[in-house]
Amino acid sequence: MKNKLIWYAFGFFILTGCVKKADDLFDKSPDQRLNEALTAYQQALTTAPNGWKVYVYPKGLETSDNLSVGGFSYFMKFTDANRVAMYSDFDTVKAAVSFESGYRLKAAQRPSIYFDNYSYIHVPADPDATISQSPTGSDGKGWGTDFEFAITDEKVQGDTIHLKGNQNNSIAIMVKATKAEADAYAAGGLKASMKKLKNLNALGYFKKMSFGSKSYFIRLNEGNKTISFLWLDGSGKEQSFSTGYLSTLEGILFTIPFSDGTQTIYGINFTTYDPVSNVVGISINGVNGTIVNNGSWLTLDVDAPARWWKYSADRDSWWTSFTGFTVNGVTDALGLRNIPNFYAIVYWSAFNPAYDAFSIFTLASNSLSIYGPAVSPPSFTSDGRIIFTYYGSFGTPPGTSATLINNLRTQITDPQGYYLIQTSPLSYDMVSKDGKAWITWEWL
Numbered sequence: 001m002k003n004k005l006i007w008y009a010f011g012f013f014i015l016t017g018c019v020k021k022a023d024d025l026f027d028k029s030p031d032q033r034l035n036e037a038l039t040a041y042q043q044a045l046t047t048a049p050n051g052w053k054v055y056v057y058p059k060g061l062e063t064s065d066n067l068s069v070g071g072f073s074y075f076m077k078f079t080d081a082n083r084v085a086m087y088s089d090f091d092t093v094k095a096a097v098s099f100e101s102g103y104r105l106k107a108a109q110r111p112s113i114y115f116d117n118y119s120y121i122h123v124p125a126d127p128d129a130t131i132s133q134s135p136t137g138s139d140g141k142g143w144g145t146d147f148e149f150a151i152t153d154e155k156v157q158g159d160t161i162h163l164k165g166n167q168n169n170s171i172a173i174m175v176k177a178t179k180a181e182a183d184a185y186a187a188g189g190l191k192a193s194m195k196k197l198k199n200l201n202a203l204g205y206f207k208k209m210s211f212g213s214k215s216y217f218i219r220l221n222e223g224n225k226t227i228s229f230l231w232l233d234g235s236g237k238e239q240s241f242s243t244g245y246l247s248t249l250e251g252i253l254f255t256i257p258f259s260d261g262t263q264t265i266y267g268i269n270f271t272t273y274d275p276v277s278n279v280v281g282i283s284i285n286g287v288n289g290t291i292v293n294n295g296s297w298l299t300l301d302v303d304a305p306a307r308w309w310k311y312s313a314d315r316d317s318w319w320t321s322f323t324g325f326t327v328n329g330v331t332d333a334l335g336l337r338n339i340p341n342f343y344a345i346v347y348w349s350a351f352n353p354a355y356d357a358f359s360i361f362t363l364a365s366n367s368l369s370i371y372g373p374a375v376s377p378p379s380f381t382s383d384g385r386i387i388f389t390y391y392g393s394f395g396t397p398p399g400t401s402a403t404l405i406n407n408l409r410t411q412i413t414d415p416q417g418y419y420l421i422q423t424s425p426l427s428y429d430m431v432s433k434d435g436k437a438w439i440t441w442e443w444l
Contacts (some may be wrong), residue, residue, distance in 0.1 A: 005377045008105050010314075017114070017323060019143075021301070026045055026267075031107075031117050034107045034111065035107070035153070037111045037151075038105045038106075038107060038111050040153060040155070040156045041111055041156060041161075041301070042105050042426065044082075044156045044161070045113075045148075046078045046079060046080050047079040048078075049176045049179070050176065050178055050179045050182040051073055051075060051076055051077035051078075051176075051177050051182050052075070052076045052078070052161075052174045052175065052176060052182065053074075053175045053176075053181065053248075054073065054074040054075070054076050054086075054170065054172060054173070054174050054175075054176050055071060055072075055073050055074075055173045055175075055242060055246060055253065056071055056072045056073075056074070056121070056145060056146070056169045056170055056171075056172045056246075056275045056351035056390070057071040057171045057172070057244070057246075057255055057372075058071065058072075058124070058143045058168065058169070058236070059070055059144060059165070059168050059169045059170045059171065060141070060143070060144020060145065060167070060168030060179040061135070061136065061141065061143065061144035062144070063144070063168075063169075063214040064141065064144065065136055065141070065144075067135065067144075067224070068226065068242070068244060068255075069135055069143055069144070069224045069225055069244055070224065070226055070243055070244030070245045070246055070255055071225070071229065071245070071246035071255055072088060072089060072090060072121075072124055072145065073088070073190075073246040073247055073248060073253070074086050074087065074088050074089075074121060074141075075087045075177065075181075075182070075185040075190070075281070076105065077182075078114070079411075081098055082102055082103055082104050083101070083102060083103070084100065084101060084102070084103045084115070084119075085098045085099065085100040085192055085223040086098065086099055086100075086101075086119060086120050086121065087099075087120070087185050088120035088123070089190055089246060090120060090123050090193060092122060092191045092194050092195065094120050094123070094187045094275060095188070095190040095191040095194055095247075096190070096191040098186075099120050101113075101117035101118065101119035101286065101309075102116050102117040103115050103116065103117065103336040107132075108150065108166070109150070109280075110151060110152065111150070111151045112148060112149060112150045112151065112166060113148070113149050113151065114146070114147075114148050114383055115147045116143075120145075120254025122147050123148045124143040124145050125143065125145045125146065125147055125366070126142055126143045126365065127139055127140045127142060129141075129142075132145055134227075135223050135224045135322070137320070137322040137343070137344055137444075142193075143164065144168050144170070145168060145170050145322055146165025146166060146167050146168050146169075146170040146172075146387060148165070148166040148167065148310055149163035149164060149165055149166065149170075149172055150163065150164050150165075150166055151166070152164050152176060155201045159175060159176040159437075160172040160173065160174065160175050160176075161173075161202070162174075170405045181249060184312075185249070189249045190247065190248075190249055191344065193247055193248065193249055193250060193251060193270065194247050194347070195218055196249060196251070196270035196273060196280075197251070197252060197270065198329065199270070199273040199329070200218075200220055200276070200280060200291060201222075201279050201329040201330075201331070202273075202329030203278055203280065203291065203292065203293045203329075203330065203434035204293040204434070205219075205292065205429070205431045205432075205434050205435040205436075205438045206293055206295055206296055206297055206431075206435040207219070207291055207292070207294065208291065208292055208293075208294035209229075209268075209282070209289065210289050210290055210291075211282065211283075211284050211287045211289025211290075212287050212289070212319070213237055213289065214260075214263070214364055215231070216229045216230065216231045216260075217229070217230040217231065217293070217294070217297065217298045218230075219423065219429070221440065222424075223242055223323040223440065224241055224244070224246055224321060224324070224407070225246070226243065226244050227242070227243060227244075227245050227252070227254070228240060228241065228242040228257055228423065229242075229260075231243045231260060231298070232298070238298060238299055239260070241259075241260075243255050243256045243257075243258055244256070245267070248267070249268040250267075250270070251267060251268045251269040251270045251282070252267050252268055253266065253267040254267050256322045262277055263285070265284055265285065266285075267284075268283075268284055269282060269283040269284070270282055271283055271288070278292065278293055279291070279292050280292075286410065290293065293435065295435070296432075296435075297419070297421060300383070300384045300419060300421075300422075301384065301386035301422060302382065303384070304384060304419070304421065304422050304428065305378075305380050305385060305386035305418070305419070305420040306380050306386075307418045307420075307422075307430050308422075308441070309349050309356075309378060309385075309386065309419060310349070311349075311443070312341050312347065312348060312349035312350075313349035313350040314395050315375055316350070317348070317420070318346040318347060318357075318439065319346060319347045319348075319376040319428070319441035319442065319443060320344045320346050320417075320442050320443070320444050321344060321345045321346075321440055321441055321442070322344050322345075322346070322438050322442075323337075323439075323440060324336045324337055324439065325411055325437055325438065325439045326346060326437065326438055326439070327411070327436065327437040328436055328437075333437075334408055334411060335404050335407070336360065336404055336407075336408060339360060339362060339397075339398070339401045339404060340362065340364075340398060340400070340405065341362040341363055341364040341369075342360070342361075342362055343360045343361040343362055343363040343368075344360075345358070345359070345360060345361075345439070346358075346359045346361055347410075347441065350377075351374070354376075354391070355373065355374040355375060355377070355391040355392070356376075356377065356378070356388075357370075357372065357374055357375075357394065358372050358373050358377050358388075358408060358412055359371065359373045359395070360397065360401070360405065360408075361374040362373035366413075369395070370393070370395050371393075371394065371395025371396055371397045371405070372393065372395060372397070372405060372408065373390060373391075373392075373393050373405065373408060373409040373412065374390075374391040374392050374393060374394055375389060375390060375391050375412065375413070376387040376388075376389045376390075376391045381442075384419055384420075385416070385417035385418060385419055385433060386417055386430075387415070387417035387418075388412050388413050388417070388418075388419060389413060390409060390413050393405075393409075411437065414432055414437070415433070416432065416433040417432075417433065418431055418433070419431045419432075419433070420429045422428060423440075426442060427440065427441065427442045427443070428440075428441045429441075
C-alpha cells in the first residue's frame, strides 16, 4: 500500500507538474507571493516531526547517453538553522551513518531547495566516476542526477512535496516519514534492507520469483540499479520488462511499476533469507512469495555466444565491463576494480590472429595502459556455451596486480565455459554453467 501511495503521488506529479494554475492572489506582488511560498515551504520542511523520505529519479543520462538507470533514496531531517541530516542508499555505509550539511531555500524561477554543502545527495552527481560510480564509466556525468531542485507544487498541502532538478530535470518526491520509519533509519534499517537485496545475487544468476499463481525470471543489474522481468505469455512467447529501482526500509521500489497486463507490481519487499535452502522470502502487494535459483534460464539462445564474439571481431573493437565478475553473490569478487587507476575490463575478439584479449584498461593522467590474459580463439558448444583456453599474456601489469590478473585468468578459463544472455541490442551477460559467476558486457 505504501508503494502504491508513492506511485499515486508520482503520477500526480507527472500529470500536473507542467500545468500552470490560475493565480488568485493578485492583491500581492510576485515577490511577496514568492517570499510567502518560501516561508511556507521552510516551515513545512522543518516542522515535519519525523523528517522526510526522499526519492530521487535521475534523468540526465537518459538525455545524454540514452541510458536508463535506477534512483536513490534518502531520509532527511531539516532544521530552522538551515541544516539537514540524511541517510542514503548509495551504499551501506551512507545508509547507516547520518551526515549533516547545509541547505537553503532560494527564490529562483520557482521556490527551490539548494543542498549547498557537499553531502550524500551530491555523491551520485560527482563528476569523478570513481566517486559517483557512474554507470557510464566516464568522468563528468555521474548518474545524471541533481542536488538543486525546484518545488513544483503550487502550495504546501498534504504529506508530499514534488520536486524537479534544476540541471538534469531529475524527478524527486518527498514524503513525510512516520516515527516508526524515522526510528528504523536511525537503527540501521536501510542498511539492513540493502543487505537483504544482496542476498539475491547469492542465489546465483538464474533467479525465479514466484508469488500467488505468478512466476517470473528476474535479472538484477547493480551497476545501473535496474531489474528485469522475463516470462512467457499465454501463447508461449517470451516477454520482458526492465525498470530502475531504489532501496527502501522494506526492500526496493521501482522507477516505473511493472505490469504484465494482469497485475501491477510497484516494488518487492524482502522478508527472509535461508542460506541453507538458498531461498529469499518476499512480499508483493501483500502476497508472500519466494525467489530461488532455478538452475537455468527461461530460454537459452544457443547462437548468442557466437553472435557476441563475432560482433567484436567484425568491428575490430571491444566489449566493456565496469563492474567485473560477480561470484557467489559478491560483486567484483576478483577485486579487479582495486587495481590502481582501474578503468574497465574489456574483451576484444580477434585482437591478434592467434588470440583474443581479456584486457584490463587503466587510465592515469590521460595515459591508457592495457594488459591481461590472452585466450585462443574460443570453441562453441551445441547447448549455447563459449569456452576459453589460455594462450598467454600481453602487456605488463603492475607487480601489485599480478595476483588479481591471475584470478581473472582462472575465472575466464573455467572448463565448463559460459552462456551468453543478450539483455539489450548492445549488452550481454556472460554466465557460468552453474550460474554462480557472471559478468555484464556492454558495447560503448
